[in-house]
Amino acid sequence: MKLLIVEDEQGLRESIERYFTEEGIICESCSDLSTAISKTTLYQYDCILLDIGLPDGEGFALLEHLKEGGKNEGVLIISARNSLDNKVQGLNLGADDYLTKPFHLAELKARIAAIFRRKAFNTTNVLTYDQISINLLAREVEVNTTGIILTRKEYDMLLYFIANKGKVISKNAIAEHLWGDEIDLIDSFDFIYTHIKNIRKKLMEAAHKDYIKSVYGVGYKFL
Amino acid sequence: MKLSAHYSKATLIITFSVLFIAGIIYYCTITYIVNNQLDRDLKEEVEEITEFVNLNQRLPGKLDFEDDQLTLTKTNEKLNEMAFYDAPYYKKKHKPGHNKTESGRAVKALVSLKGDNYLLTVTESKDASEHLTQLIIGITLLLTALLLLILAITNRYIFRGLWKPFYSILQQLKAFNIADSGSFNLSKTNIDEFGELNEAVITMSARVKSDYQNLKTFTENASHEMLTPIAVITSKLDTLIQDEKLKAEQFTQITDIYAATNKLSRLNQSLLLLVKIDNDLIQDNATFNLKDIILEKIHQFQELNQNKQIEITELLGDKEITASRYLIEILINNLFNNAIKHNITRGKIFIDLTPNELVFQNTGESGPLNSSEIFERFKKGKNSDGTGLGLTIAKNICSQYGFNLTYSFESSLHTFKISFK
Numbered sequence: 001m002k003l004l005i006v007e008d009e010q011g012l013r014e015s016i017e018r019y020f021t022e023e024g025i026i027c028e029s030c031s032d033l034s035t036a037i038s039k040t041t042l043y044q045y046d047c048i049l050l051d052i053g054l055p056d057g058e059g060f061a062l063l064e065h066l067k068e069g070g071k072n073e074g075v076l077i078i079s080a081r082n083s084l085d086n087k088v089q090g091l092n093l094g095a096d097d098y099l100t101k102p103f104h105l106a107e108l109k110a111r112i113a114a115i116f117r118r119k120a121f122n123t124t125n126v127l128t129y130d131q132i133s134i135n136l137l138a139r140e141v142e143v144n145t146t147g148i149i150l151t152r153k154e155y156d157m158l159l160y161f162i163a164n165k166g167k168v169i170s171k172n173a174i175a176e177h178l179w180g181d182e183i184d185l186i187d188s189f190d191f192i193y194t195h196i197k198n199i200r201k202k203l204m205e206a207a208h209k210d211y212i213k214s215v216y217g218v219g220y221k222f223l
Numbered sequence: 224m225k226l227s228a229h230y231s232k233a234t235l236i237i238t239f240s241v242l243f244i245a246g247i248i249y250y251c252t253i254t255y256i257v258n259n260q261l262d263r264d265l266k267e268e269v270e271e272i273t274e275f276v277n278l279n280q281r282l283p284g285k286l287d288f289e290d291d292q293l294t295l296t297k298t299n300e301k302l303n304e305m306a307f308y309d310a311p312y313y314k315k316k317h318k319p320g321h322n323k324t325e326s327g328r329a330v331k332a333l334v335s336l337k338g339d340n341y342l343l344t345v346t347e348s349k350d351a352s353e354h355l356t357q358l359i360i361g362i363t364l365l366l367t368a369l370l371l372l373i374l375a376i377t378n379r380y381i382f383r384g385l386w387k388p389f390y391s392i393l394q395q396l397k398a399f400n401i402a403d404s405g406s407f408n409l410s411k412t413n414i415d416e417f418g419e420l421n422e423a424v425i426t427m428s429a430r431v432k433s434d435y436q437n438l439k440t441f442t443e444n445a446s447h448e449m450l451t452p453i454a455v456i457t458s459k460l461d462t463l464i465q466d467e468k469l470k471a472e473q474f475t476q477i478t479d480i481y482a483a484t485n486k487l488s489r490l491n492q493s494l495l496l497l498v499k500i501d502n503d504l505i506q507d508n509a510t511f512n513l514k515d516i517i518l519e520k521i522h523q524f525q526e527l528n529q530n531k532q533i534e535i536t537e538l539l540g541d542k543e544i545t546a547s548r549y550l551i552e553i554l555i556n557n558l559f560n561n562a563i564k565h566n567i568t569r570g571k572i573f574i575d576l577t578p579n580e581l582v583f584q585n586t587g588e589s590g591p592l593n594s595s596e597i598f599e600r601f602k603k604g605k606n607s608d609g610t611g612l613g614l615t616i617a618k619n620i621c622s623q624y625g626f627n628l629t630y631s632f633e634s635s636l637h638t639f640k641i642s643f644k
Contacts, residue, residue, distance in 0.1 A: 012454055019462055102454035102457045102484075103457065105457075105458050105462065170481055171478075171481075191527070217474060218464055
């Protein structure tokens with residue numbers, strides 16, 4: 001997967017680049033609109049991470065440029081502006097998703113993975129990881145060809161984990177993914193524990209392998 | 224008391240006292256003039272009698288000069304001059320036994336006849352002049368009453384007209400809302416003071432509004448500017464925890480930083496939301512059934528309730544409302560959060576929805592809360608780890624749609640009631 005990160009805040013850009021760079025993902029980045037436009041003209045990307053507030057213009061211009069060029073890159077807007085109008089404008093211009101700052105890198109990665117999957121939907125609708133295979137249309141999970149039953153939240157969590165495989169995901173990121181930022185309860189950490197315990201158990205029974213590793217109380221890692 | 228009433232009171236008191244003093248002066252002057260006149264008459268009479276005595280060398284008979292009464296008594300008294308004084312006047316009526324005493328004026332003088340001194344007194348009735356005095360006082364009183372009446376009436380009507388612009392300003396000042404965009408619509412007046420007042424009010428309201436606008440813009444900008452740094456912190460933390468060389472205690476610290484950043488981010492979002500509600504920026508109104516949203520939220524909060532073993536009892540009727548679904552979700556969310564967060568283990572939550580009101584009741588550790596402070600910004604319980612903005616946001620959303628959110632403590636339950644008009 002080839003990814004373009006258009007973000008003017010250096011610290012954020014570097015973190016995203018570092019988090020995304022792994023086997024199979026090529027990251028390129030730039031900090032302004034003109035570079036982004038010239039890059040998209042020259043190269044083909046699978047997905048573009050686009051900040052709206054750029055020093056030389058609004059990110060919407062890039063969306064228009066892509067539309068004119070008939071390109072079908074997946075675009076995820078990251079913006080500090082959490083206004084509905086912006087969201088609607090971005091999505092109308094062909095963006096696939098919209099994420100408001102601040103966000104967790106794990107969330108960003110899961111969203112990118114979802115966009116990427118949608119783009120590649122014509123070829124397959126089954127996501128496979130190790131012994132696990134997930135039918136994304138039917139929302140069914142099989143481990144070693146044995147079907148396992150997951151609750152909606154457990155299913156969401158499994159997808160989230162697979163998108164961030166090999167990374168430590170903080171509890172905050174998981175809580176926000178599952179309940180959104182509307183719930184501001186520390187209590188929600190207990191549920192994460194409960195959910196993880198359940199997924200772990202179900203996967204263990206079917207695959208005889210512990211996929212989830214707890215990391216010093218800060219979060220979890222899916223291996 | 225109205226200004227016109229104050230003014231009328233003052234004018235009445237002043238007019239009344241001036242007229243009263245004038246009355247006294249009048250009375251004294253008239254009395255003085257009358258006495259003077261009478262004294263001159265009496266003096267003339269005394270002179271006439273003296274002349275008579277000198278000419279005839281005998282005392283006058285017991286005859287009255289016109290209606291005046293004379294007495295002559297032999298005396299040894301020495302009297303240099305004539306002396307005038309007030310004395311009673313015995314009026315003889317035609318019918319005997321009906322004598323009447325009137326006020327009168329008398330004079331004492333010495334008359335010498337053949338070496339003997341006689342004391343002469345002449346008394347004259349004051350009746351006629353008294354009538355005059357009474358008449359004058361009566362007219363004065365009548366005029367006073369008339370003047371007061373006219374003053375009272377004119378004050379009333381003139382004031383009503385004069386103060387019209389003032390009441391118009393007052394009316395608009397009362398209705399003044401700092402968040403409204405409408406400006407003052409003040410009628411032109413030819414009274415300088417009110418003209419100045421109009422100008423001052425317009426200038427002041429414009430300044431207040433611009434200050435308020437600046438403050439809101441500042442809050443919005445500040446919150447916006449903070450989002451990117453928070454995003455950087457979060458992303459750096461997300462990157463940091465990937466490092467396998469970190470020790471357990473460092474992870475503990477990172478966990479704390481995560482919690483603080485999370486809180487910072489929520490605070491920021493709440494502030495932005497408040498500014499947006501205040502600025503009336505969220506206007507995606509739609510009509511929907513409030514019951515559906517509550518059911519949805521009950522489902523969403525299910526796990527949190529199960530964890531605290533909180534029992535929810537709901538009695539939901541249908542209630543169609545027209546509002547921003549986004550804001551109403553936040554409202555219900557905040558009420559739920561509040562009811563769960565401050566609840567006890569194995570506590571209870573009651574939700575009642577009727578066409579007139581929505582009531583959230585929950586058990587809790589603390590006793591009644593201060594209902595006047597509870598909706599203020601950053602007022603929160605001692606054990607609360609929230610932002611302190613949740614209920615403020617709920618209140619503001621309610622006022623946005625003309626609902627009234629109130630708190631009360633009823634039969635050991637914290638009760639939040641939203642009255643839909």
